[in-house]
Amino acid sequence: MPVSLSLLLISGVLIACGVYLMLERTLSRIILGFVMLGNGVNVLFIIAAGAPGLPPFEGSADPEDMTDPLPFAMVLTAIVISLGITAFGVALAYRAWQLFGHDEVPDDVEDRRVLRRRRRRTEDSEHLPWSQALTEESRRGALAQSQGLFAPEDDDPLGSDLTSAEDVPQDATEADAGGEPLPPKPGRRRAEKHGKSTDRPAGERPAGESARDTRHMGGVPGAGPSTETDREHTDGQGER
Amino acid sequence: MSIELLLALPVMLPLAGAAFTLLLRHYTKLQLWVAILTLSAIFLVAMVLGYYVTLEGVLVLQIGNWTPQLGIVLVADRLTALMLLVSSFVTLAVLVYSSAQTVSENIERTPVAIYHPTYLALMAGVSMAFLAGDLFNLYVGFEVLLAASYVLLTLGGSASRVRAATTYVIVSLLSSIIFLAAVAAVYAATGTVNLAEMAVRLDGLEPGVRMILELMLLVAFGIKAAIFPLSAWLPDSYPTAPAPVTAVFAGLLTKVGIYAILRLETLLFPASQIQNLLLAAAALSLIIGIFGAVAQTDLKRVLSFTLVSHMGYMLFGIGMSTQLGMGATIYYVAHHITVQSTLFLAAGLIEHRGGTTNLIKLGGLQKLAPVIAVLFFIPAMNLAGIPPFSGFIGKVGLIEAGIQYDRTSGWILIAISVITSLLTLYAIAKIWNRAFWQEPSEEIISRDVPLPKVMGGATAAMIAFSLALTVLAGPIMEYADDAASSILERTPYVSAVLGDEAAEELQYRIDDAGHRLDGNGQEVDE
Numbered sequence: 098m099p100v101s102l103s104l105l106l107i108s109g110v111l112i113a114c115g116v117y118l119m120l121e122r123t124l125s126r127i128i129l130g131f132v133m134l135g136n137g138v139n140v141l142f143i144i145a146a147g148a149p150g151l152p153p154f155e156g157s158a159d160p161e162d163m164t165d166p167l168p169f170a171m172v173l174t175a176i177v178i179s180l181g182i183t184a185f186g187v188a189l190a191y192r193a194w195q196l197f198g199h200d201e202v203p204d205d206v207e208d209r210r211v212l213r214r215r216r217r218r219t220e221d222s223e224h225l226p227w228s229q230a231l232t233e234e235s236r237r238g239a240l241a242q243s244q245g246l247f248a249p250e251d252d253d254p255l256g257s258d259l260t261s262a263e264d265v266p267q268d269a270t271e272a273d274a275g276g277e278p279l280p281p282k283p284g285r286r287r288a289e290k291h292g293k294s295t296d297r298p299a300g301e302r303p304a305g306e307s308a309r310d311t312r313h314m315g316g317v318p319g320a321g322p323s324t325e326t327d328r329e330h331t332d333g334q335g336e337r
Numbered sequence: 338m339s340i341e342l343l344l345a346l347p348v349m350l351p352l353a354g355a356a357f358t359l360l361l362r363h364y365t366k367l368q369l370w371v372a373i374l375t376l377s378a379i380f381l382v383a384m385v386l387g388y389y390v391t392l393e394g395v396l397v398l399q400i401g402n403w404t405p406q407l408g409i410v411l412v413a414d415r416l417t418a419l420m421l422l423v424s425s426f427v428t429l430a431v432l433v434y435s436s437a438q439t440v441s442e443n444i445e446r447t448p449v450a451i452y453h454p455t456y457l458a459l460m461a462g463v464s465m466a467f468l469a470g471d472l473f474n475l476y477v478g479f480e481v482l483l484a485a486s487y488v489l490l491t492l493g494g495s496a497s498r499v500r501a502a503t504t505y506v507i508v509s510l511l512s513s514i515i516f517l518a519a520v521a522a523v524y525a526a527t528g529t530v531n532l533a534e535m536a537v538r539l540d541g542l543e544p545g546v547r548m549i550l551e552l553m554l555l556v557a558f559g560i561k562a563a564i565f566p567l568s569a570w571l572p573d574s575y576p577t578a579p580a581p582v583t584a585v586f587a588g589l590l591t592k593v594g595i596y597a598i599l600r601l602e603t604l605l606f607p608a609s610q611i612q613n614l615l616l617a618a619a620a621l622s623l624i625i626g627i628f629g630a631v632a633q634t635d636l637k638r639v640l641s642f643t644l645v646s647h648m649g650y651m652l653f654g655i656g657m658s659t660q661l662g663m664g665a666t667i668y669y670v671a672h673h674i675t676v677q678s679t680l681f682l683a684a685g686l687i688e689h690r691g692g693t694t695n696l697i698k699l700g701g702l703q704k705l706a707p708v709i710a711v712l713f714f715i716p717a718m719n720l721a722g723i724p725p726f727s728g729f730i731g732k733v734g735l736i737e738a739g740i741q742y743d744r745t746s747g748w749i750l751i752a753i754s755v756i757t758s759l760l761t762l763y764a765i766a767k768i769w770n771r772a773f774w775q776e777p778s779e780e781i782i783s784r785d786v787p788l789p790k791v792m793g794g795a796t797a798a799m800i801a802f803s804l805a806l807t808v809l810a811g812p813i814m815e816y817a818d819d820a821a822s823s824i825l826e827r828t829p830y831v832s833a834v835l836g837d838e839a840a841e842e843l844q845y846r847i848d849d850a851g852h853r854l855d856g857n858g859q860e861v862d863e
Contacts, residue, residue, distance in 0.1 A: 119507075119511065124503060124507075127507055127510075131510050131514070134514045135514060135517070138514055138517045138518045138521060141518060141521040141522070141525075142520075142521045142524070144521075144525065145521050145522075145524040145525035167407065167524075167530075168521075168524060171473050171520070171524075171530070174473070174477065175476075175517055178477070178480045178484075181484060182480070182483075182484060182487075182510065182513075185484065185487055185488075185506075186506060186510070189487075189491065189499065189502065189503065189506060192491075192494050192499050193499050193500075193503065196494075196496050196499060197496070202503050202504065202507065203500045203503065203504075205504070205569065205573050206573060207572075207573070
């Protein structure tokens with residue numbers, strides 16, 4: 098089967114760009130990537146139709162000389178389908194922007210919990226080997242948790258994420274923090290640590306945090322409506 | 338009027354019903370009844386189809402009287418009829434269940450107006466995927482059901498659902514694109530997308546090309562079926578949806594993927610060179626899925642992980658591709674659709690009574706809500722494979738097939754499936770211990786909501802269906818065996834679609850022991 102090199106190149110470039118965009122973190126870029134990928138694959142169908150020939154009208158020419166019409170019928174169907182799905186994806190990205198102020202794809206809940214746990218551990222004892230990194234208190238806490246003595250939500254905001262029934266406010270993802278580690282939870286253990294560490298003034302961290310917050314809000318296009326909905330959600334009212 | 342015209346109904350009825358319910362969006366009650374009637378009609382059609390395929394073998398409908406090479410063909414054999422029957426029953430029961438839920442508590446969270454049309458569109462997509470006689474139509478069926486599932490997963494557009502749906506949508510988009518590229522590649526290699534004609538032409542291709550095509554399609558279907566390395570999206574996205582939606586997704590959508598893999602491995606690429614890959618994926622799904630389930634503390638997440646794990650059982654049977662293994666797989670698919678959906682419905686009941694699905698907060702439900710306890714206990718034991726339930730029968734069938742298969746990979750998988758069964762029991766026992774025993778918290782005692790009769794009734798109907806699968810295991814197994822031998826032979830399908838001459842061109846068939854034979858009965862080894 099003769100294959101047009103230019104079609105093959107076009108399809109290859111489209112698919113490569115599509116894959117690159119698909120690997121991005123924001124939903125809108127992923128959808129652009131999906132559109133490009135889809136177009137690249139549609140070009141593959143045109144390649145599969147074989148060498149170009151005469152228009153396939155019945156009786157106009159010898160069927161041997163005509164272009165194979167079947168792949169084009171499939172391409173048309175595929176275009177219609179991807180149009181509909183793209184519309185849905187864009188709507189989803191818009192809704193995510195309304196709710197969270199960005200359309201970033203969240204990390205897996207489980208992944209973030211593991212990450213959080215590890216970070217908390219290293220925070221407490223950076224110099225200890227892994228096996229001793231857990232403090233006695235947190236070990237007891239884990240035991241109590243496994244016995245069901247208290248709900249994990251007290252300690253772990255992501256625990257509430259696992260209960261699917263109620264809608265939970267957006268938790269800051271790693272990407273939100275712009276490379277910085279997640280803001281530590283203001284809690285019992287935190288306060289203790291501040292008391293111990295003398296090399297850093299206790300007020301420094303919260304100041305840094307609020308600076309990060311404002312930068313985050315400011316950096317988002319259309320921060321006005323989004324912050325409003327954000328606040329609504331953190332207030333725990335849920336949506337109406 | 339010929340009986341073949343019935344084949345169009347499982348697709349046409351729900352689509353018409355979806356349009357109709359959309360028009361009736363201001364009349365909630367009427368909408369519900371239209372949806373229920375539509376699904377009952379499909380159930381009846383599936384029963385009639387099941388009767389006729391046992392009489393006449395494979396039924397074929399050529400839409401618009403186009404030749405099968407050019408037009409759309411719908412094909413129903415025993416396997417299709419069984420899948421249609423089970424899936425229409427499950428969707429019907431879940432719809433009845435959800436009617437009570439949307440009325441009782443979720444009224445502002447679930448806009449009912451679009452729920453019923455989307456639900457029916459989902460059913461249309463599922464039926465189309467089961468009936469599709471060509472690869473491109475299968476793609477369209479997948480897209481219809483996926484588009485509907487996106488909407489159902491984001492019902493209400495709340496924060497947690499949008500987040501969960503994002504992952505799901507992206508993964509599904511990717512699998513669709515891979516599928517579409519595979520269709521293009523298949524067309525380039527064989528010049529057709531008709532499954533029967535592909536079966537004839539693929540036999541003549543070089544092994545390398547065959548393998549590429551097979552792997553592309555396998556990845557696309559594997560994502561949908563949530564087979565291990567491609568399964569990470571499932572436990573993250575399913576649990577956030579409303580309980581009935583999760584029940585349908587868990588029961589049906591993954592099984593559509595398994596159905597596609599089953600067709601792929603028998604009709605298109607009989608007993609192919611990647612059998613060991615399939616068996617390895619089955620083993621990893623089984624073991625990693627169940628470890629995930631054991632580690633979770635949320636009821637719906639535990640169930641989602643067991644779903645991933647138990648996909649391995651079905652892949653085990655497909656990977657062996659022996660007569661016995663296929664028969665057991667087909668039976669297991671029917672069992673698993675029913676029981677997994679029932680468990681999610683029971684989880685919805687628990688959530689209704691306890692206010693949460695977090696196992697740490699729940700407790701004491703056995704005393705507070707004995708009916709829910711029974712409704713959860715039976716499908717849970719069924720899932721874990723406790724005799725005499727259908728889960729036990731399916732697993733015994735698979736293990737028996739593994740013993741007969743008698744290769745190292747088979748023995749390893751037998752060991753893993755027994756361990757998984759045991760760990761499933763452990764996970765279930767953990768749920769039971771946490772949610773039904775223990776001291777109930779004040780919150781749960783004070784939250785005294787009665788069990789809506791409709792929800793309990795729908796769950797009970799599902800349990801009755803799964804018990805029917807148990808009681809009638811003999812005839813159903815026989816039926817599944819017939820279905821298995823017909824799909825392993827390949828000729829009935831091809832000759833029904835293309836005629837007997839084409840069927841004679843088939844080069845390979847699979848014998849009872851899962852070996853690929855060429856025309857002279859010689860085993861082929863690549």
